Each structure stands twice: as C-alpha cells, then as structure tokens.
Amino acid sequence: MSHVNTIALIGCSGYAGQVLATLLAEHPKFELRVPPSGRAIPGDPSTLAALAGVDAVALAVPATPALEWTSILMQTGCRRVLDLSDSHRREDDVHYALRELCGPTPEGARLVANPGCYPTATLLALAPLVCGSLVDPSGACVVGASGASGAGKGLRDDLHFCHLESNVLPYNVGHHRHRPEIEHHLGAPVSLVTQLLPVARGLTITAFVAPRSGVTPADLRACLVEHHASHPYVHVLDAPDGRLGLKSAVGSHDAFLAVGPVAHGGHVPVFATIDNLMRGAASQALVALNDWFGLEPSLGLAAPRDAEVLSTPLFAHAHARTP
Numbered sequence: 001m002s003h004v005n006t007i008a009l010i011g012c013s014g015y016a017g018q019v020l021a022t023l024l025a026e027h028p029k030f031e032l033r034v035p036p037s038g039r040a041i042p043g044d045p046s047t048l049a050a051l052a053g054v055d056a057v058a059l060a061v062p063a064t065p066a067l068e069w070t071s072i073l074m075q076t077g078c079r080r081v082l083d084l085s086d087s088h089r090r091e092d093d094v095h096y097a098l099r100e101l102c103g104p105t106p107e108g109a110r111l112v113a114n115p116g117c118y119p120t121a122t123l124l125a126l127a128p129l130v131c132g133s134l135v136d137p138s139g140a141c142v143v144g145a146s147g148a149s150g151a152g153k154g155l156r157d158d159l160h161f162c163h164l165e166s167n168v169l170p171y172n173v174g175h176h177r178h179r180p181e182i183e184h185h186l187g188a189p190v191s192l193v194t195q196l197l198p199v200a201r202g203l204t205i206t207a208f209v210a211p212r213s214g215v216t217p218a219d220l221r222a223c224l225v226e227h228h229a230s231h232p233y234v235h236v237l238d239a240p241d242g243r244l245g246l247k248s249a250v251g252s253h254d255a256f257l258a259v260g261p262v263a264h265g266g267h268v269p270v271f272a273t274i275d276n277l278m279r280g281a282a283s284q285a286l287v288a289l290n291d292w293f294g295l296e297p298s299l300g301l302a303a304p305r306d307a308e309v310l311s312t313p314l315f316a317h318a319h320a321r322t323p
Contacts, residue, residue, distance in 0.1 A: 003029075004029055004030065004031050005029060005030050005031070005055040005056065005293050006030075006031045006033050006053070006054040006055050006056075007024055007030045007031065007032060007033065007054065007055065007056050007057075007058060007289060008033040008034070008035065008050070008051050008054040008056070008057045008058070009021055009024060009032060009033070009034055009057075009058045009060060010035060010047070010057065010058070010059050010060065010061060010069060011059060011060035011061035011084075012034055012060065014060055014061070015149045015201075015277055016060050016084060016277055016281035016282050017060030017061075017084075017282075019277045019278065019281065019282035019283075020058060020060055020084075020281070020282035020285055020286070021034070022282075023282055023283065023286050023300055023301075024058075024286070024300075026300065027286070027299070027300040028299065028300065029293070029295055029299065029300075030289065030300070033050065033051075033054055035047040035050045035051065036050060042065055042068035042069045042072055043068070043072050048072075048076065051073070051078070054078075055079060055080065055293070056078075056079065056080035056081070056082060056289060056292065056293075057069075057073055057078055057080070057081050057082070058081075058082045058084065058285060058289070059081065059082065059083045059084060059085065060084045060281075061084075061085060062085055063085045063086055063087045066083050066084075066085035066087045067087045069081075070083060070087065070088070070111065074110065074111070078110075079110065080109070080110060080111075080112070080292060081110065081111050081112070082097075082112045082114060082285055082288060082289060082292075083111065083112070083113055083114060084114040084281060084282075084285055086113075086116055086177060086178075086181060087113070088111060088113040089113040089115065089116065089119075089181045089184075090180060090181060090184045091113070094109075094111050094112065094113050095109045095111075095112045095113065096113050096115060096185060097112050097113065097114050097115060097284060097285070097287070097288035098115045098119075098120060098123060098124075098185070098284070099231070099284075099287055099288075099291070099297065100124060100227075100228060100231045100234060101123055101124075101127050101185065104291040104297070105288045105289075105291035105292045107292065107294065109292070112288055112292070114281065114284055114285045114288060115181070115280075115284060116178045116181055116280065117146065117150055117178075117203050117274070117276035117279075117280025117281060118142075118144055118146070118176075118178040118182065118192070118194065118203065118205065118280075119178050119181045119182045119185065120255075120274060120279060120280050120284065121144070121203055121204070121205045121255065121272040121273070121274050121279075121280070122142055122144075122182050122186070122190070122192075122205055122207060122272065123182065123185055123186060124228075124234060124255050124257060124272055124274075125205065125207055125224070125257050125270045125271065125272040126140060126142075126186060126190075126207055126209065126270065127185070127186055128223050128224055128226075128227035128228070129209060129220055129223055129224070129270070130186055130187060130188050131187075132223050132227075133212065134211060134212060134215050134219060134220055134223055135209040135210060135211055135212060135215070135220070136209070136210040136211075136212060137187070137188035138188070138189070138210075139188065139189045139190060139191060140188070140190050140191070140207050140208065140209045141190070141191045141207065141208045141267075142182075142190055142191065142192045142193070142205055142206070142207045142208075143193050143194075143195070143205065143206050143207075143208075144192065144193070144194040144195065144203065144204065144205040144206075145168070145194065145195040145196075145197050145203070145204055145205075146194065146195075146196065146197060146202065146203040146204075146276050147197055147199040147200050147201040147202050147203070147246075147276065148164060148196060148197075148198075148199070148200060149200050149201045149276065149277055150201075150203065150276045150280075164196065164198045165198050166198060167198055168195055168196065168197060168198070169195060169196055170193055170194065170195050170196075171194060171195070171196050172194060173193055176192050176193075176194055178192065178194075179192045190207075199246065201246075201250055201275060201276055201277050202246030202247075202249060202250045202273070202274075202275055202276065203246075203273070203274055203275070203276040203280060204244065204246060204271070204272070204273040204274075205271065205272050205273075206269050206270070206271055207269070207270045207271075207272075208267040208268070208269055208270075209267060209268055209270055210266050210267055210268075211263065211268055216263075217259050217260060217261055217262060217263060217268045220259045220268060220270065221236060221238075221258075221259040224236045224257055224259065228257070232298075232304045233252075233253050233254050233255060233279075233298070233301075233304050234254075234255045234257065235254060235255065235256050235257065235304075235305075235307045236257045236258070237256060237257065237258040237307060238258075239258060239261060240258035240259070240260060240261075240269070240271050241258075243256055243258075243307055243310045244256055244258055244271050244273045245273070246273060246275075248273060248305065248307075248310045249273045249274050249275045249278075249279070250275045250278075251275060251278065252275060252278060252279070252283075252302060252304075252305055253275075253278055253279050253283040253284070253287070253298075253301050253302070253304075254274075254279065254304055254305045255272060255273070255274045255279055256271075256272070256273045256274075256307070257270070257271060257272050258270070258271045259271075283301055286300055286301065287301075
C-alpha cells in the first residue's frame with residue numbers, strides 16, 4: 001500500500017474548516033485526523049496527544065489562537081504547520097502559499113501561511129501587472145463583494161437574514177484587515193472597499209488601474225495570459241462577461257480574470273472572481289499540502305472548469321461539485 005500522510009485539522013467547525021475537512025477526507029493520499037474537541041484550546045493536553053506523530057497540522061482558527069497554536073506546535077516539534085489565518089501572512093521568512101506568485105511550498109518549510117480570500121483574488125489579477133511595470137504602482141482602487149461566509153460564523157446584526165436578505169452594504173471601510181496583506185505582497189499601495197452580498201459564498205473584485213504611457217488594455221490582458229499560462233485553474237477571459245459571475249467559481253478552485261476592453265478617465269478595470277471558501281481558503285490549503293508532500297498540486301481537486309462551457313445558458317450549475 002502506498003504511503004498515506006496524516007493531516008490533523010484544528011478548527012473544523014468553521015466554514016473554511018468544514019470545506020477543508022471534506023477535501024482531506026476524500027483525498028487519496030491524506031488521512032484526516034480531528035482532535036477530540038472541535039474547539040480545541042491551545043495547549044490542551046488531550047489535543048496535543050491526538051496530534052502526536054501526525055505529518056502536518058492545519059489551523060483553521062482565528063488569528064489569536066492560531067498564533068498560540070503555532071508557537072506551541074513549533075516548540076513541541078511538529079514537522080509542518082499550515083496556518084489558514086492571517087497571523088503569519090506578512091512575515092518574509094514564512095512561505096506564502098499563493099502558488100501562482102510564490103511557487104510551490106518548499107519541502108523543508110515548517111510553517112506556511114495560507115493567503116486570504118480578497119488578497120488571493122486581487123493578487124492574481126494585479127501582481128503580474130505591477131511586477132511587469134505595466135501599471136502605475138502608486139495605487140490601485142479595488143472594490144470587492146463577497147458572500148456572508150467570508151465573515152465567519154460569529155453572530156452579528158448585519159449577518160442576520162432579515163438584515164442581509166435583498167441587501168448590499170459596505171463593511172470595514174478604511175480598515176479592512178486584508179489591505180495590509182495585499183499591499184505587502186503587491187509591493188504597492190491599494191485602496192480597498194468591500195461589500196457584503198446576500199449570498200452564502202463567492203467573491204468578486206473590480207480593480208481600477210492606471211496603465212503606463214503607451215500600455216493598452218490588450219497589453220494588460222496579454223500580461224495576465226502569459227503569467228498564468230502554466231496555471232490551469234486561472235482563466236483569463238477574452239472579455240468581462242457573465243463568466244465572471246459567482247456561479248462560475250463557487251465550489252471550485254478556479255479563478256476567473258478579465259480586463260476591461262477600454263480605458264476611461266485614465267483607468268482600466270481588471271476583474272477577478274473566486275470561491276472564498278475554496279480558492280480563498282480550503283482548496284488553496286490543499287494545494288499547499290500537496291506540494292509539501294511532493295504530490296501533484298491538483299490531487300484531490302476537481303478538474304479545472306471549462307470557461308467556454310460556463311458561457312452557455314445550459315451550464316448545469318446544480319451539478320457542480322461544491323465541498
């Protein structure tokens with residue numbers, strides 16, 4: 001029998017943790033281990049005993065307990081820790097698991113930071129343009145919208161059905177926790193405004209960028225096509241259209257990008273759509289784990305979606321695999 005790696009998951013009661021638990025349970029090369037308590041307290045002896053000997057630990061808990069768990073696990077000799085919170089995403093000595101920008105997870109790494117959902121979508125769309133010096137790096141304006149699952153399972157008035165249904169509202173304006181993460185890895189300032197949608201999951205962003213002199217929208221799209229050519233789960237569409245809808249991405253690891261065909265007021269819109277619980281959390285974590293253990297990056301994921309099929313009116317969204 002081929003070797004199976006044991007992956008312990010702390011925090012499987014949260015939305016991202018639930019999706020990651022499903023992916024790990026169905027993975028042919030991973031064996032899921034869940035500590036006795038779904039809300040394990042950092043340092044709890046029974047939990048530490050359950051983690052003894054596992055090949056990796058994934059932390060799907062908020063930042064503060066994630067920091068505590070990371071410290072404890074490092075001290076107790078855990079070989080690999082994957083943190084899905086934002087505790088370590090801006091530490092230069094910690095691998096940032098956005099494969100399309102930072103490459104595969106190094107085999108010798110002990111700690112890996114899983115990117116956030118808004119940073120994932122924004123960096124996939126903008127980082128190649130900034131790195132290629134095609135746009136003015138002095139600042140992009142990003143407007144995002146996402147489903148309520150991105151806020152987690154905590155109780156808040158604005159997440160009640162009566163408040164959210166048939167409603168759209170901005171949140172965390174001026175102090176969104178993902179903005180510093182985006183700026184750190186983009187190497188440029190951004191203005192980020194996010195809005196809450198009356199849906200469970202899915203995330204879309206529109207970034208307004210200023211091309212440098214002589215750079216056309218077609219040049220921006222060509223840059224994205226070239227950069228993502230070897231990344232089958234990133235689809236650079238030929239035009240911004242209905243394929244950027246949330247239904248194209250929900251339940252998948254796929255990311256859909258597009259560039260506005262014309263510039264107005266000196267700015268060009270660049271779009272990205274992902275599933276915040278999959279590409280923005282759980283499936284991205286699974287790819288990092290696959291890389292860590294020398295496996296095919298896409299092992300355990302559904303095949304990339306066909307962007308052309310998505311554009312047909314008979315696309316069967318109901319049959320899409322949604323962990």
